[in-house]
Amino acid sequence: MSKTTLIELPPSETELPYDDGVPMESARHKAQMDLLIDALIPWLSHREDGFVGGNMFVYYSLAQVRNKDFKGPDFFIVLGVPKGERKSWVVWEEGKAPDVVIELLSDSTAATDKNEKKLIYQNQMRVPEYFWYDPFNPDDWAGFSIQQRVYQPL
Template identity: 60%
Template sequence: MAFQRDTSFVPIPPPGEDELPYDDGEPMESERHRKQMDLLIEALDLLWKERDDVYVGGNMAVYFSELQAKKNDFRGPDVFVVLDTVRRERKSWVVWQEDGRTPDVVIELLSESTEKVDRIDKMRIYAKLLRVPEYYLFDPFTGVLEAYALDLATMAYAPVAPGAGGDVASPRLHLGLGVRRGTYHGLEADWLRWLDPEGRVVPTGEEQARAADERARAAQHEATLLAARLAEYEQRFGKLPGGG
């Protein structure tokens, strides 16, 4: 009699990012919310364009348990950063496909419809289940920034006092966060910005292009002044040796 293997107890692997919904089903609250999310992600992507060990995501699903995936009852972070990972395209962040890696930093953009969830439900999940070390809340319309650090003893968030100028440090990213007035994609507002260790704003692509243009114009101006001085000198004293 031939032996037949009993496969009835072979475990079914949990679903991955290709099987799970990757849109959390919640659009950004307003144009300013959407642009604020894009600004934070864009600036970090440009700052770390040479790195392949970090992932920056936003408004995408984060799955941390099979039960939660089945119920699909958790809206993803507005902005999150994961260190010590692989930089690649993802449909969603599935913890059991990422060697257990969870976000190191989460930023939620407050609105009237989401503030209660961000302050209660999400704060509990980020602290007790995902154990996110740094949690930030920012209201794009009031410009109020709040910072929280995870207390490992209580698995709860403790407020972090801002600096003298209202900026806060992100120890995990070796960066800062602060509110700065500016224009992003045609909208002038008080934006939440990443700050480098010297306190300078981490630029967006538009700002990098504008700075490059300003440097080019300054260089052209200097060249024009130098040429004018040279012409004046030669008119008064004759051409310089070797000047042709």
């Protein structure tokens, strides 16, 4: 008699939480996110691939799912993937992480966005380009590009 080995598959987009019920920090943050997304929709309409999203969870590891450590960039774009609506971005289903992430800073998120999230985007997701911007303080912005696996300022 042979033993049957069950292979546990990772959860799919439909099985994962996609909303934490927390709105954007302010109306200005929401407007900024919408502006970023809306500005790229016409550009994407001329491409055969790509996805642009904002304020939605990005899943990059099973440990993250187990720990319920949900990360939701304020804005991101991914090229080289089929067009279509998603509830969340699931890296193991899509085959890649975002190409660009932008975080909109606020008093309550700035430290996390500049440190913890920056390291996650660099080390776990390997997002090629990461930016932050404070809609209430236009002098507080920065951009980074991965060079030899480490973000370098632009």
